[in-house]
Amino acid sequence: MSSKTRYYLEQCIPELDDLVEKGLFTKTEVSKIMKKRTDFEHRLNSRGSSITDYMKYISYESNVDKLRLKRCKRILQNAKANGISDWSIQQRINFIYQRGTNKFPQDLKFWSQYLHFLKSRGNSTSYKKIHTVYNQLLRLHPSNADIWISCAKYEYEVHANFKSCRIAFQNALRFNPDVKKLWYEYAKFELSFVTKLIERRRVMNLINEREQELDMLNDSKDADGDQTKEEEKDDSPATQNVSTGDHMKDKLNELPEADMSMLGTFETNPALRGDIALTIFDIAMKSLGEQYLNKQKGYYAVSDKQTARAMNIETVEYLFTESVNYINLFDEFKVLSRDYLINHIIQYWRNEHYSLTLKKDFPRLYAELLIIDITLNVRYMTVETLDIDQLQLSVKKYIAYNSKLEANVAKAIQTKYKTYIQERFIENMDAEDDPRTKILELIVKKL
Secondary structure (H helix, E strand, O other): OOOHHHHHHOHHHHHHHHHHHOOOOOOOHHHHHHHHHHHHHHHOOOOOOOOOHHHHHHHOOOOOOOOHHHHHHOOOOOOOOOHHHHHHHHHHHHHHHHHHHHHOOOOHHHHHHHHHHHHHHHHHHHHHHHHHHHHHHHHHOOOOOHHHHHHHHHHHHHHHOOOHHHHHHHHHHHHHHOOOHHHHHHHHHHHHHHHHHHHHHOOOOOOOOHHHHHHHHHHHHHHHHHHHHHOOOOOOOOOOOOOOHHHHHHHHHOOOOOOOOOOOOOOOOOHHHHHHHHHHHHHHHHHHHHHHHHHOOOOOOOOOHHHHHHHHHHHHHHHHHHHHHHHHHOOOOOOHHHEEEEEEHHHHHHHEOEEEEEEHHHHHHHHHHHHHHOOHHHOOOOOOOHHHHHHHHHHHHHHHHHHOOOOOHHHHHHHHHHHHHHHOOOOHHHOOOOOHHHHHHHHHHHO
């Protein structure tokens, strides 16, 4: 028996003695447990150990702990008899996970199980411990976007720590500026955060700015107090406040601070309208476009004007598809002014990008963009809430566009617009009882 194996087994003796003293296990059962642990320790300390050996050891210890808990309930009947056996098995499982991640740092599935184990223990696991494990994992896998997202969501959804969540996303983008999922999730977080702030203010009837400021200040003090008890400074990728770049930092600094300064109204405070998410969108389009274009250029040893134009076309098509995903994301946040958010994307695509414009170079994409613009003021109306006046404004916008478009684009928009009104409203109306049906049918014929 190696000295390391002997050392680990000796740590079990006080725990096993405690189990026997409480009458939870007999000496025979304890001997069997000790023999089983000896076998596992020999496997783990051998040269040919695998991650499966660690998982089997963890599974065995978990079963022992479940049996202990059942016997505690039956024999001790919830009597307070605290001892080393009440926490030692869970601590041993944690130690096995640590040893496994140290020996097999590339096994992400095992890391995931480790984090799930820590999170499932509730208050038995400190925030600092989970924070440390995330930091270790991100040091080893800084290019894995899913880990960054998991870390950020844990900070925000579990601990409501939006500052740490924002830092995690920004550092993730510093390492992975070409990952579209990270940009999308970052924008989603900012929209979710603003939505919760607005809903909170409505519920608590925080009418004037003084009340808002005092409420936010109290929450900030409480959060800082809790964090200082559990956190310690760390220079790891997850906690270090590293900017994603001067451009992004400058853009975000133009907007009000998103934690303590969420005051005012939609008109006086652009952050409450979702401008932080829109800033992220703008920077994402620039960063993703550059990364995509550079990746395409790598396939060509020599690039002429025709090849460069072809690559620019691919880049614009790629970015437009991503823009539609952001529009669909905005649809989910009913509290915010979704028309305002979507209009920002519409205006973005009216400009030239990579020496190309949708109107001139992408007739199909331009038709899609115009349909989004034309139907924007009725986008969130149902059959029950349909305002005929708003629909007429939409029709007037269509007519204004139609008179200036080329024949192929005008035909595409006409077909799309008719289909939109037909499927969205007419097919969901009762033709006999709803007088609006005839109006809509006349509008469709007029188109």
